[in-house]
Amino acid sequence: MLINVPESVVADGLRGLAAAHPELTVDVEQRVVVRRDAPVAGKVALVSGGGSGHEPLHAGFVGPGMLDGACPGEVFTSPVPTQMVRAAAAVDSGAGVLFVVKNYTGDVLNFEMAAELAEDEGIQVAKVLVDDDVAVTDSLYTAGRRGTGATLFVEKIAGAAAEEGAPLERVEALARRVVTRSRSFGVALSACSTPAKGGPTFDLPPGELELGVGIHGEPGRERRGMMTAGEIAEVAVDAVLDDLRPSDPVLLLVNGMGGTPLLELYGFNAEVRRVLDARRVPVARTLVGNYVTSLDMAGCSVTVCAADEELLRLWDAPVATPALRWGR
Amino acid sequence: MSTETYGAAFAVRWMDGVAAAVEREAGRLTDLDAAIGDADHGANLKRGFAAVAEALAKEPPATPGAVLVTAGGLLIATVGGASGPLYGTLLRRAGKALGEAGEVSRAELADALAAGVAAVGRLGGAVPGDKTMLDALTPAVEALRESFAAARSAAEAGALATVPLRARKGRASYLGERSVGHRDPGATSSVLLFAALEEAAAG
Numbered sequence: 001m002l003i004n005v006p007e008s009v010v011a012d013g014l015r016g017l018a019a020a021h022p023e024l025t026v027d028v029e030q031r032v033v034v035r036r037d038a039p040v041a042g043k044v045a046l047v048s049g050g051g052s053g054h055e056p057l058h059a060g061f062v063g064p065g066m067l068d069g070a071c072p073g074e075v076f077t078s079p080v081p082t083q084m085v086r087a088a089a090a091v092d093s094g095a096g097v098l099f100v101v102k103n104y105t106g107d108v109l110n111f112e113m114a115a116e117l118a119e120d121e122g123i124q125v126a127k128v129l130v131d132d133d134v135a136v137t138d139s140l141y142t143a144g145r146r147g148t149g150a151t152l153f154v155e156k157i158a159g160a161a162a163e164e165g166a167p168l169e170r171v172e173a174l175a176r177r178v179v180t181r182s183r184s185f186g187v188a189l190s191a192c193s194t195p196a197k198g199g200p201t202f203d204l205p206p207g208e209l210e211l212g213v214g215i216h217g218e219p220g221r222e223r224r225g226m227m228t229a230g231e232i233a234e235v236a237v238d239a240v241l242d243d244l245r246p247s248d249p250v251l252l253l254v255n256g257m258g259g260t261p262l263l264e265l266y267g268f269n270a271e272v273r274r275v276l277d278a279r280r281v282p283v284a285r286t287l288v289g290n291y292v293t294s295l296d297m298a299g300c301s302v303t304v305c306a307a308d309e310e311l312l313r314l315w316d317a318p319v320a321t322p323a324l325r326w327g328r
Numbered sequence: 329m330s331t332e333t334y335g336a337a338f339a340v341r342w343m344d345g346v347a348a349a350v351e352r353e354a355g356r357l358t359d360l361d362a363a364i365g366d367a368d369h370g371a372n373l374k375r376g377f378a379a380v381a382e383a384l385a386k387e388p389p390a391t392p393g394a395v396l397v398t399a400g401g402l403l404i405a406t407v408g409g410a411s412g413p414l415y416g417t418l419l420r421r422a423g424k425a426l427g428e429a430g431e432v433s434r435a436e437l438a439d440a441l442a443a444g445v446a447a448v449g450r451l452g453g454a455v456p457g458d459k460t461m462l463d464a465l466t467p468a469v470e471a472l473r474e475s476f477a478a479a480r481s482a483a484e485a486g487a488l489a490t491v492p493l494r495a496r497k498g499r500a501s502y503l504g505e506r507s508v509g510h511r512d513p514g515a516t517s518s519v520l521l522f523a524a525l526e527e528a529a530a531g
Contacts, residue, residue, distance in 0.1 A: 076366045077409040105498050106409035142501040201367040216366040
């Protein structure tokens with residue numbers, strides 16, 4: 001691994017982020033990243049956070065048109081409430097703060113505690129829970145669907161609405177709409193290695209793959225022998241469409257898990273598009289790349305969001321962050 | 329029936345004992361977590377209880393209740409994940425239930441921890457049988473009314489009984505049937521809590 005010692009991985013990454021991006025204010029000690037011009041007068045602020053190891057999520061999405069603040073936790077571990085409150089206080093202009101929370105028990109509990117503490121400090125807080133992963137059955141017998149690729153859609157679209165001056169209730173409602181209209185499915189071709197463990201977090205022999213994985217190196221629902229990109233695209237797209245039959249053209253995220261080359265991801269995107277065409281689902285916009293990652297895991301995920309005209313317009317709105325930047 | 333009472337020094341000894349046990353067992357907790365979770369339970373608890381032990385050594389609170397409230401607050405502030413809020417709430421709520429008494433009985437400790445366990449259940453939304461820390465904590469606080477040794481044994485039996493269960497809460501629940509056959513890491517760390525409690529009570 002390209003690290004100094006496992007204990008300083010997150011802090012080292014933040015120091016590097018600060019060095020590369022003077023347009024961000026990075027508090028390495030407190031682990032809070034905010035846009036330098038925060039708080040922006042009159043603007044609703046978006047704060048997200050989660051375990052580290054999913055970069056560029058979330059700190060790489062801080063900037064005009066997306067997040068105002070992000071709190072990275074330890075690798076694959078939710079940040080703590082004090083970080084979130086600190087971030088909220090740093091970005092709140094008085095117009096309120098939206099917490100974007102991925103649906104994992106740890107993230108949910110810590111953001112819940114943070115929301116209470118922030119409200120005690122007089123900050124108006126709303127929360128949106130992202131739970132797009134169809135590999136998890138949403139039932140009383142699970143912690144509910146995981147938040148994965150749709151987080152990027154939520155942060156971009158709600159962020160654009162906030163940038164345009166929409167009030168908190170409106171930004172929150174748009175974020176929920178994106179969640180309702182988004183679904184994802186992930187596949188691992190290799191396990192990932194956490195710095196603390198120093199090796200793979202589960203045993204996935206070459207020649208096999210895991211269908212329905214999350215983004216924390218947790219094993220998936222089913223193991224199979226290796227499949228072609230075309231076969232994987234069919235499984236992933238059908239899993240998504242089984243759950244959500246989009247009535248609008250979709251935003252498509254073909255996401256890399258961190259260890260798969262872009263050449264392969266683009267090839268996979270061609271297969272995903274082939275399958276979507278065959279299923280008569282029109283694609284309005286496509287994003288291909290490593291955006292919601294799982295350290296060095298090889299693999300990919302497919303996320304679609306049924307985008308009505310307003311969501312599409314907000315998706316196209318200008319954004320200027322380290323990892324997503326267009327339209328200015 | 330024992331009439332012995334336990335003060336702040338006992339509570340500090342307990343927390344120090346947990347810190348030492350977590351340090352010793354971190355690798356095992358992480359390995360259990362790797363099987364059905366995300367391989368960080370040991371490292372996270374180690375970080376949290378090390379912060380607790382350091383703070384208690386620097387400025388030991390005057391009552392057992394205050395020791396537990398301080399420890400719980402620090403776990404919430406340093407651990408993250410689900411285990412930070414859950415263990416933090418357990419100790420904070422138990423500490424608050426103990427009030428300002430300088431010395432408490434084992435029965436009072438059992439009542440306080442029962443209040444803590446109830447708060448953990450409310451926060452996490454789990455019940456015994458879901459393959460979580462509650463499977464060790466719930467029988468342990470019940471058995472604590474009998475003796476410290478019984479509490480430890482009950483925690484161990486509870487943790488062992490998670491092996492055949494299918495997880496219904498937390499990250500292991502994503503695995504569905506594949507979570508069966510693995511021991512729950514949270515229930516396993518809960519055993520350390522009660523093992524350290526027994527040792528602290530022995531003096």
